[in-house]
Amino acid sequence: MKNYDVIIIGAGAAGLMCAITAAKRNKSVLLVEHARKVGRKILMSGGGRCNFTNMYTEPENFLSANPHFCKSALSQYTQWDFIDLVNQHGVAYHEKTLGQLFCDNSSKDIVQLLLKECHQHNVIIELESKVTALEAMPSGFSVSVNQRSLSAGAVVVATGGLSIPSMGPHGFGYQIAEQFGLPVLPTSAALVPFVMNSRWQKQSAELSGNSFDAIASNHAQSFKEAVLLTHKGLSGPAILQISSYWQPGESITLNLAPEMDLASWLKQQKQQMAKSQLKTVLSQLFSKRLAAHMVTSWLKLNTDDNKVMAELGDKELEAIGNTLNNFTVYPEATEGYKTAEVTLGGIDTHSLSSKTMMCNDIPGLFFIGEAVDVTGHLGGYNFQWAWSSGWVAGQNV
Ligand SMILES: Cc1cc2nc3c(=O)[nH]c(=O)nc-3n(C[C@H](O)[C@H](O)[C@H](O)COP(=O)(O)OP(=O)(O)OC[C@H]3O[C@@H](n4cnc5c(N)ncnc54)[C@H](O)[C@@H]3O)c2cc1C
Structure with missing residues (x-):
């Protein structure tokens, strides 16, 4: 008997979107977050007003060793889908420049929207809980969380990149990828002075x-x-x-x-x-x-x-x-990761299905968001990648 259908590691933008999407499909979802709050980068983004997407999002706005990889997720869950969600929750926003959409009031509006969706669809969120190990079992995975061993049919790694080291822990997603034999491309600080x-x-x-x-x-x-x-x-x-x-x-x-x-x-x-x-x-x-x-x-x-x-x-x-x-x-x-908005490089997309974000050779293991080698330009593209890749994985767990 499994504890959960899905365990998602990391409650940033990608993990939250994935949790909501999977839970809407009646999956039992545990979202594990090491910090005291979910969505800390959402809160600090866009100068406190979260540039949550860009109206002109196109695959050309992303860097990756495989520039085609992002196309499927971006077309399955578009900027207009996220804007619909924002509208449904009555969050006020405006276009600042070049298609960049910012909250009128505060980034908190986006986090609250995501939390409300999580609660509506019974996502279980465990804060101040660090995943320290992940093992494949004959069916599904065993996940070590705060000295407990939990099991799930699918695991989604949404642990983000290396920017803002003070927010650690960082690099767990890359460690998991290496453990399962997936190549990790060299990383570097991007969108940085x-x-x-x-x-x-x-x-x-x-x-x-x-x-x-x-x-x-x-x-x-x-x-x-x-x-x-x-x-x-x-x-x-x-x-x-x-x-x-x-x-x-x-x-x-x-x-x-x-x-x-x-x-x-x-x-x-x-x-x-x-x-x-x-x-x-x-x-x-x-x-x-x-x-x-x-x-x-x-x-x-x-x-x-x-x-x-x-x-x-x-x-x-x-x-x-x-x-x-x-x-x-x-x-x-x-200036390096200390002030960088994102991390370039990461988990090699050649090991993942662009349609589902699942590992080609490890059924049930998914990687999404900034941990993956897809990096957006400045202007709301990185959140759109988090929403799109999170949604796609949530549809397929
Ligand atoms: C200052 C700043 C401003 C930004 N502004 C914008 C903007 O306006 N628009 C835009 O599009 N992008 C912006 N970005 C980029 C954007 O924030 C990221 O691309 C996005 O947050 C990535 O989402 P993610 O879910 O993949 O990763 P993250 O948001 O980094 O989430 C990963 C989560 O996983 C958790 N975690 C990691 N390891 C473990 C573990 N072992 N166990 C449990 N939990 C774990 C972390 O605590 C974290 O909460 C900004 C970034 C910064 C730093």
Whole structure:
């Protein structure tokens, strides 16, 4: 006799959605969570307002060694399905930008919605309980929870990634995968700010907090959003996005005036503002401080910074314009898991069925959410992956 039809390890976004879906199918469900609360990352997300999905979710918004893997789950449970659920519970929300939907009031609204669904459908939630071991039995699994041994026909691993180490424990999902012979792809911090070298930090210290719109790009991707200067280096949405595509040692290019050909514009300005200094001209586009900093630190002009526009040759202005349209930076590192929103890599999708999230060779064992090698862009995509993969597993346990 089994204790439960399904035991789900981890009550984050993916585990909660999976529990609700399985319980709606009249499965007996135990959801085990090591922390004192469910959905801690939901609570801290989106600056306390949870960017719970994105209206324009497409498979192209996800990184994975197998870019096709996410398609099935995302089409079985779409952003519109989650928006329906949010509407059913009367949670107020708005589009902030680029299809990103945020709660009007608080991330708590999303957690409450999920808890209400869990209670309605008799999901048993055990908080402050850590799963420490999982064994396959002739039929089903034995799960060690707080020194007890429980059994279930199916187990869903929804233990998340490695970001925010203070929230531990982390890595149990990868450990289980390895125990069952499933490959785990190398992991790294993603959607994370960059740390610049100490010289940059020293020179830019007083600019911390300045932001501007730019296109951040590398050989793989481009993102047009805000860039924020921090006391350690660079952050803001454009930087977080490109960080997921960055490898140590690589450069990033910032187009600091995405809508303009700065070389031509500066030559025009030379006619109109002949007696102004370059920093004054640039302060039409950037804050005064940032414009001055660009001239003294970023442009590394082989000329007197105080020259007026009339004294700058067209070739020189072209070079300045081109540099600012293609400003190359070499981040020293990322801030790492401490501030990363997500983990890149994880359980190799080749071992899982994209239609069910079950392991191909281990009937009854499922992996969902961030633990799996599917990572969304910034903008609500990571929660959508949690909802979609959780729902699909819940339909198949
Ligand atoms: C600061 C921050 C802001 C974010 N903002 C957004 C946003 O606005 N929009 C968006 O789409 N994404 C956002 N994300 C990303 C998003 O939070 C995650 O992608 C998502 O929470 C992953 O859900 P999950 O259920 O897979 O994992 P998690 O939410 O990490 O849940 C895993 C759970 O498993 C538990 N657990 C682990 N091991 C065990 C064990 N052995 N026994 C019992 N329990 C265990 C953990 O305690 C945890 O509660 C943000 C992330 C961070 C860090």
